[in-house]
Amino acid sequence: MAVRAGRFLAACRRQPVHPPPVWVMRQAGRYLPEYLRVREQAGSFLALCRNPELAAEVTLQPIRRFGLDAAIVFSDILQPLTCLGVQFEFSEEGGPRLPSPLKTPRQWARLSACTNSSDAALVAETVARVRAALPEDVALIAFCGAPWTLASYLIEGATSREHAHAKAALWEHPRELEALLELLAETMAGYLETLVRAGADAVQVFDSWAGTLAAPLYRDFAAPAVARLMQRLASAALPRILYAGGASHLLPVLADIPCEVVGVDWRVPLSAAARALPGRAIQGNLDPAALLASPPTVRRATRGMMAEAPPAGWIANLGHGILPDTPVDSVHVFLETIREAA
């Protein structure tokens, strides 16, 4: 393993790395002019996700432009749901939509895992292409959604503000929803195993909507499913990253989930995350909104984040995905500020 993949992996193992490794959630995407050109060529977001050649190209774009320590395979968290036969669409404005949301336990029970799907095969091909083209010293991250976050998509049928029907289902049909979460955990584990075989160096599980649940519900339902998914991946012996959004009230529960790295948002100071999550590396956590400000402000906000970071076991990142109207210059200032930390 060469120097820079070593930097990312060393930080995941909580070894001191100066300056800290850094990448940016949603680093390939709408704020980059070179992305928009490829996106137009692909025809639609979903067509781009399903085109290994173009998906590999946009995965590599931010690495070329910014020299980041990790690439993350360009794909969507709903793609592995095709392993369960679930279909979805993307509208230009409204994001993902399931034409047939699965609202009842009877509908969940009809789902069953297949070993693979065309989407999984396509994303695996993207991984292989990226790994072949990527400098050896840059790590490649494969990702999936966490079972609770995916269950909310399946039940609500779209991105939801309240997640009300998914949460009501947790109370109303606890056993059946537990079975759904377990099926999702097994399916995501199989999907990530495929991507690891194709060449991914690390995996990240996005529990973007963790924070919508009270701690007892997260502990009893969402966390066991994430733990199962993480356990299945233990034998791969690579860094397992859990990203949990809005999770300041869930830190004691997260501390019990097997993984090497926990990603948090700006609501949790990095120092508090490091204290609450002994034995884990921490990833994050600048508020992406800070990158909409001017360069001196970006620098100041980034330094504020750095002041809270643990001395070892920190991977610098945003606390959530980069916003579409972020100026490219802000990313440069964010990275320069972190790299000056040496």
Place this chain on the structure above:
Amino acid sequence: MAVRAGRFLAACRRQPVHPPPVWVMRQAGRYLPEYLRVREQAGSFLALCRNPELAAEVTLQPIRRFGLDAAIVFSDILQPLTCLGVQFEFSEEGGPRLPSPLKTPRQWARLSACTNSSDAALVAETVARVRAALPEDVALIAFCGAPWTLASYLIEGATSREHAHAKAALWEHPRELEALLELLAETMAGYLETLVRAGADAVQVFDSWAGTLAAPLYRDFAAPAVARLMQRLASAALPRILYAGGASHLLPVLADIPCEVVGVDWRVPLSAAARALPGRAIQGNLDPAALLASPPTVRRATRGMMAEAPPAGWIANLGHGILPDTPVDSVHVFLETIREAA
């Protein structure tokens, strides 16, 4: 003061009350068939807010149906912005929209407070009508948005998921945004004073989007403005309720804001809120999504909330506004379960 206003006010003063007083955030609204009839008569949501006779009627409807311990005047948090000359619209689906969002410090500086507006006068008339018609033993709550929550509306121009431009403004133009928050605090204080003179028995300040800010930003910008607003209302000697959404990471900051009651959502166990907020009564906090489940589940979830409640100084409520597709029966089960606590 008669028995039941006494029950609500006694709980605000942290005296033991059995069973605890209860009301429901957004208790007048879309889930009630009698509301939908009046709403249709008014023509639009905003026309209803601006019609004291009909607004009083819908304020009273949930009191008649459920016998709650408090009524909350039917109005919208954007109405007092008309005191600053700000105009807004409501679309049927997308919620409030400002035709001209105020994105720059220059635009904020042009705002200035007038002593009153037609909206404030109309809501005051609603308050007076409700107070005259309300049983003496039911308290009447007037409310406004907190300065940070209103500043986000002014800057974003609509309900926002990310509040990115409002947050970027906090970093980029701290002094100018501080002045805007102060102006909003003074304007809201004047508005609530008008409603108290008209007959309100308590006030609630909704910082619905408190939780979008990291604790240092909330402490340095949002909290001082709420504190100023609360201080202005101290001389009225009535309960001041602060509702803070998603605020599990903000409890130490909330503890320094002068008020009698803090409302929290389901992410904060009531017991943790009571410990973190000494000297305050606590209001909340059932997840409104629980009311979408069946009666036995509503009962179980409500009992779970009650098990965490402090022995005195608790006003039972939801942790956020009731959802539009809530069955009316769920509200009955929620209330019965709380009332069985005696």
